[in-house]
Each structure stands twice: as structure tokens, then as C-alpha cells.
Amino acid sequence: MNAESLLQQAQLVCQQKGARFTKVREQVFLLLANHHGAVGAYDLLAELKELEAAAKPATIYRALDFLSKQGFVHKIESINAFIMCHHFGECNHPVQLLICDQCGHVEEIQSNNFDLALRTMAETNGFTISHQIVEAHGSCKNCTNV
Amino acid sequence: MNAESLLQQAQLVCQQKGARFTKVREQVFLLLANHHGAVGAYDLLAELKELEAAAKPATIYRALDFLSKQGFVHKIESINAFIMCHHFGECNHPVQLLICDQCGHVEEIQSNNFDLALRTMAETNGFTISHQIVEAHGSCKNCTNV
DNA sequence: TGTCTTTTTGCTATTATATAACAATAAATT
DNA sequence: AATTTATTGTTATATAATAGCAAAAAGACA
Numbered sequence: 001m002n003a004e005s006l007l008q009q010a011q012l013v014c015q016q017k018g019a020r021f022t023k024v025r026e027q028v029f030l031l032l033a034n035h036h037g038a039v040g041a042y043d044l045l046a047e048l049k050e051l052e053a054a055a056k057p058a059t060i061y062r063a064l065d066f067l068s069k070q071g072f073v074h075k076i077e078s079i080n081a082f083i084m085c086h087h088f089g090e091c092n093h094p095v096q097l098l099i100c101d102q103c104g105h106v107e108e109i110q111s112n113n114f115d116l117a118l119r120t121m122a123e124t125n126g127f128t129i130s131h132q133i134v135e136a137h138g139s140c141k142n143c144t145n146v
Numbered sequence: 147m148n149a150e151s152l153l154q155q156a157q158l159v160c161q162q163k164g165a166r167f168t169k170v171r172e173q174v175f176l177l178l179a180n181h182h183g184a185v186g187a188y189d190l191l192a193e194l195k196e197l198e199a200a201a202k203p204a205t206i207y208r209a210l211d212f213l214s215k216q217g218f219v220h221k222i223e224s225i226n227a228f229i230m231c232h233h234f235g236e237c238n239h240p241v242q243l244l245i246c247d248q249c250g251h252v253e254e255i256q257s258n259n260f261d262l263a264l265r266t267m268a269e270t271n272g273f274t275i276s277h278q279i280v281e282a283h284g285s286c287k288n289c290t291n292v
Numbered sequence: 293t294g295t296c297t298t299t300t301t302g303c304t305a306t307t308a309t310a311t312a313a314c315a316a317t318a319a320a321t322t
Numbered sequence: 323a324a325t326t327t328a329t330t331g332t333t334a335t336a337t338a339a340t341a342g343c344a345a346a347a348a349g350a351c352a
Contacts (some may be wrong), residue, residue: 126287140271
């Protein structure tokens, strides 16, 4: 899915929800959409500065915060980076990430079974999950076969 | 399990592996063992400074690095904190953490099934896992019933 | 034991990541 | 138009983690 059509989809979602998809937010969205892998907030800031010289850390973090809340973007906790979600229109299931430590590629998968397994296991412990982080590091298909 | 017996167990493991369980490392180990929940590196540093006034960030991070490598301690990526592992003697399976956002309690569980499920799912995508991070946030038994 | 090598520590500085606080502006509401 | 609410600009600061290099300690070995 290319950046433009992702943007259109996001605009639609925002319209439906009454969320304000402002200029900065769109700019950051597009920067992320044009990245193949994950990006750090400060790398993103450097890119944004080419469009908006006055951008500051808060600018980026606020935009990322908004985009995360809409489900357009995921934060990868184990590497402090952010990545565009390519399925935000379809559903809002928790996500599992496969992070290749060789090439940096991040694959996003969504398994309802897996989600359920974790949720059930938590409930056995009397625990109610509000948000789950599943990040597997290792070697992707390409990098394993090299 | 109390701090002293955990320490003894850790000493044994180090002896067997030929790892050097130095003074600083033991001090940090004990500080962690006496904590009920997770602790940030700088909080830990503040505590360590009461014993070793000259301690610096690197002191703590090196100790934590060592303790993690031995499997004595887990880093919680989503809150940048560290927690003593109470099962390091038994096995070295990947771990799932239940983190209560109300009271800060962290429950460590080890499900082989879960590990296997994730591993299998990854393999379906041609991905080989070397390290996995599973952190569920939510509300623990006590906090849910309040 | 004395020498060499490796590991660990001490220390200073710096890098990286993220948020607080408050005024200014823009948009939505009435 | 006036008021309220959400967003942005700006400065400063908090929080987390590592780099680099010299000194010291421990282990290896003739």
C-alpha cells in the first residue's frame, strides 16, 4: 500500500471519528508512510525539519502521540522507534511484531489466537489486560538464508 | 524467596559458569532482590550511592548488563525498568510479564505453550526468533477488585 | 614469583529519548 | 461576536543510556 492511499484512508478515519488531522500530523504521517522500516523520533524530526524548520521534539512527539491514538502508528518499545501500521482501517487488534536485527525490517502480524492465548493466561492469574506488547527479535527470511 | 537465598543461588550459578560475581554486581543484585516491583536504573543508582558514593550511571548499567546476561534480571522495555527474576535457577525460557499500571506490581509467568505459539507463528513468516518481549499492561487481581 | 593478558572498574563527557510548562494561535461551540 | 477547547510554538528540563580511555584487579602461564 502506497503512502498516498494510506493517507487517504487515514483522512477518512479521522473524518469519521471527528479527529483533527492537521498539517503537522499529516506531514509526520507521510514521512512515516514513506519509510520502509521503523524510525526513531529524532530521525523523524530531522526529516520534518526539512519541511518545517521550526519543528522541535515536542512537535514530533505530539504528532506521534496523535497518530498512535488513532492506531495509525505503533511504537516499538524495545528499540524506541515508530512504524506505520498498514492495517489500521481493518481492525484494532493487538499486534505482534517481528523485528529483524540484521536488516531492520519489521513485520506486523495480527493473530487473534495469540491475543486470546495471552489474555486467557493473564486471566488465569487474575489479571486484566488493557494493552499488550509483543516484540520478537531475530532474523527474517532474507537474512536467515544469507 | 528472600534476598539472601536468591543471592546464594546466584553465587552458585556464577561459580558453575565461571562468571565473576563482583562486589558491585552483588550490591546491585541485592538492591534488586529487596525490591518488590520494578526499579528504574537511576533509582537503583541512587540506592547504590548510599553504599558506594562514587557510583555513576555506567556502574549501574554495567552491573545490570551482567545480571541480565546471567538471567538474574529482566529489563522491562515498556517502562524502562528492571526486575529481579525469581526463577533463574530453574530454566531459561522466555518470559511473559504482567504489569499492573495501578500498583506497579509485575508478575512473571513462563508458558512454554505461549513461547511455542509465538515461535511457530514467526516460522510461518520465515522468521527465526532469538529474543522475545512479551509485556502485558493492565490491572492485577487486587487492583481490579477495588 | 614475575610477566602478560583479559576483565572489570573509575571517571568524564556525551548522546539519545521524552516530557513539562506556559503563552500564542486556531478551530469549534454557543 | 464571545467563549471555550484543542493545537501549536517555544524554552527548558527531565530521564535513560552509552562512548572512550586510563587505572586497577583477576586470571593465565612460563
